[in-house]
Amino acid sequence: MEFRKPKNKDQRAREHLLPNEVERLIAAAQSMGRHSLRDSTLILLSFRHGLRVGEAVALTWDCVDFAGASIYISRLKNGKPATHPLKGVEIQALQRLQTEYPDSRYVFTNERGGKLTTSAVRKIVTRAGEIARIRNCHPHQLRHACGYFLASKGFDTRAIQDYLGHRSILHTVRYTELAPDRFKDFWQD
Template sequence: MCAAKDKSRVREPSKAGKYGNRGAGRRPNLEIRPREHLTPDEVERLMAAARRQGRHGHRDATMVLIAYRHGMRAGELVTLRWDQVDLKGGLLHVSRLKGGTPSTHPVRGPELRALRRLQRDYPHTPYVFTTERGGPLTDSGFRKIVSRAGEAAGLGFPAHPHQLRHACGYKLAADGHDTRAIQAYLGHRNIMHTTRYTELAPDRFKSFWRD
């Protein structure tokens, strides 16, 4: 008779991990993006560095400013058109990607001045942020702008556009704005995406006890 199989033997896990070879060789997100967001001071440094670089310094710095103030993704920013901007009324209509909800934001003094100059510098184009030929910039083009500016600013870590969207969320939460209002401002359909900012807001408990 054949010897019975030893059922007590435990199969050792594959060295490739729980999911086999899927994702082998990929670096964890924390290695690629050690910082999720920028502080307000770092955003200022990034804008200043972008402004100093090349012939399009004002355009590049304005892109950083608008992405930060309005929590815009790279794809939302580079496709922004002048018919979404009301310079007289001080309004900006933000169209969201990834199924987000659109909204209309107020545009403040520094943004208005920057956008008016941009319109003078790049006339006769439907897009707010353009190449020299008048076409829209690409996502990868904006990523390069932010990356180069981050290096020039001496941030000490890789800078990427999505840090500006997160910086907006954290700044609004730190300023004590209502979670639902931040959700609408950033275009989140699911409020769970918004609570990441309010959970870490340093002032959210400041009114709990008053002596």
């Protein structure tokens, strides 16, 4: 008998995490042992910049501009690269991470100083999800969480498209379609 992976909709009601779930995931990662700074920073940046797993593991220190408070994101899947601003909490975490792993070319490094594998990232996020009591948690939910968060804040769909590196707006409208503010004026009590 052939094993078939269950469909996502059969495992969870939605494919994105809510902001409070992301916070719980980061807090869980902060409690996970000697690589807690790396793991929590990985989750924070994946959420804030809508990173795919492959994009996160490929980040190198030369993409981070501390003086300019920005980070260059090279997108996969034929996505458009972009330079994103870095905020205070991200800069502090990255500076601490660079101090902790000074000899690595990669932002998110393994025990030997090389880049983390995508498999390792999946395990980190899954483990943090278990600690945070978030069922069936996976890294791509952080990218979706970024898109839904920006849409729920009312940001322009074209700006979200560019931020996430989508070539086609059809990949971006999924976030605005579920934004709760779309329906806020339907009923007046």
